[in-house]
Amino acid sequence: MLKPPEHQVAGHQARDGRLGPLVDGSGLFYKPLQSDDRGANELNFYTSFSSEPRIATRIRSFFPGFHGTQLLSASDGSGLHPHLVLDDLFAGLRLPSVIDLKIGSRTWFPSAPEDYFRKCLAKDRKSTSALLGFRISGLQVNDEDCRWRPSHDEVRRFNAKDVCRILRRFVSSDPASDREPNCAFASAVYGGAEGVLAQLLELKAWFEEQTLFHFYSASVLVAYDKDGSEDGRCPNRARVRLVDFAHVLDGNGVIDHNFLGGLCSLIKFISNILNDPTLSLI
Numbered sequence: 001m002l003k004p005p006e007h008q009v010a011g012h013q014a015r016d017g018r019l020g021p022l023v024d025g026s027g028l029f030y031k032p033l034q035s036d037d038r039g040a041n042e043l044n045f046y047t048s049f050s051s052e053p054r055i056a057t058r059i060r061s062f063f064p065g066f067h068g069t070q071l072l073s074a075s076d077g078s079g080l081h082p083h084l085v086l087d088d089l090f091a092g093l094r095l096p097s098v099i100d101l102k103i104g105s106r107t108w109f110p111s112a113p114e115d116y117f118r119k120c121l122a123k124d125r126k127s128t129s130a131l132l133g134f135r136i137s138g139l140q141v142n143d144e145d146c147r148w149r150p151s152h153d154e155v156r157r158f159n160a161k162d163v164c165r166i167l168r169r170f171v172s173s174d175p176a177s178d179r180e181p182n183c184a185f186a187s188a189v190y191g192g193a194e195g196v197l198a199q200l201l202e203l204k205a206w207f208e209e210q211t212l213f214h215f216y217s218a219s220v221l222v223a224y225d226k227d228g229s230e231d232g233r234c235p236n237r238a239r240v241r242l243v244d245f246a247h248v249l250d251g252n253g254v255i256d257h258n259f260l261g262g263l264c265s266l267i268k269f270i271s272n273i274l275n276d277p278t279l280s281l282i
């Protein structure tokens with residue numbers, strides 16, 4: 001049976017009669033095609049990305065697998081609606097901690113309509129996007145006996161200092177506490193040959209040369225599960241993925257400086273935590 005995803009931390013949600021994504025519990029995530037050009041644009045991205053021979057397999061693994069579209073009963077009760085059929089990025093994780101980081105100092109795309117441009121610009125300036133090159137769009141941190149999930153309003157108010165602290169709290173064993181984050185899982189999640197930093201650096205290397213796409217308003221999604229070992233000290237390999245391609249444009253042979261800049265900034269934050277978990281960047 002289809003139901004709203006339990007671990008969705010940002011974006012349009014299938015709650016209170018609204019249109020949002022659904023999951024089937026067996027590994028698939030159904031994202032409704034959005035109105036305006038967004039749905040068509042996102043479908044267009046997945047279609048061209050899937051058939052693009054110049055993308056290495058390793059880079060493909062950062063993106064949700066795409067399995068076409070399907071007409072499904074929409075979560076807002078409006079009847080049959082086309083949905084993108086994607087891999088559920090949290091499949092197999094029992095208690096995932098998840099953070100959605102919207103990358104880029106500007107979320108508006110060239111040629112955006114005036115009202116959309118103004119709305120994005122205001123959000124970019126008010127949030128940490130303009131200052132840091134990325135912002136937190138939502139998160140949850142799961143521990144065996146508690147879940148910390150700041151409200152949408154709290155997330156919108158995060159300033160640069162908060163972002164620094166939240167990235168440490170995300171890998172702490174006492175997420176709901178107001179005490180200084182202990183960063184107990186920093187090296188297991190952010191560090192190591194397969195950790196978040198290594199994966200972000202791999203993505204960065206691709207963005208330093210890829211000129212196929214420009215990713216406006218897309219997010220890096222980081223997820224890990226403390227359930228990876230008995231004492232929770234050695235979590236499963238963290239997953240770094242890209243999502244939200246409603247505003248991806250043709251790169252026209254030009255580097256995506258906006259995304260690359262944001263990615264470099266995020267990498268700097270994560271590196272600093274690994275170098276000294278007690279130190280704040282700001």
Ligand SMILES: O=P(O)(O)O[C@@H]1[C@@H](OP(=O)(O)O)[C@H](OP(=O)(O)O)[C@H](O)[C@H](OP(=O)(O)O)[C@H]1OP(=O)(O)O
Binds near residue numbers: 010012102
């Ligand atoms: O509807 P809102 O005001 O919550 O804004 C949405 C954003 O939520 P947030 O900035 O977190 O409040 C939302 O951001 P998140 O995906 O939640 O990070 C999107 O920016 C969305 O725009 P689009 O579908 O990508 O064009 C935004 O949707 P639109 O307003 O552009 O439809």
Ligand SMILES: Nc1ncnc2c1ncn2[C@@H]1O[C@H](COP(=O)(O)OP(=O)(O)O)[C@@H](O)[C@H]1O
Binds near residue numbers: 010086088243
């Ligand atoms: N393929 C996926 N599998 C699991 N969760 C996903 C997937 N894609 C998105 N999500 C969840 O949904 C949220 C919003 O996704 P996004 O594509 O940004 O939607 P929107 O276009 O409504 O902003 C993400 O933060 C994440 O929590």
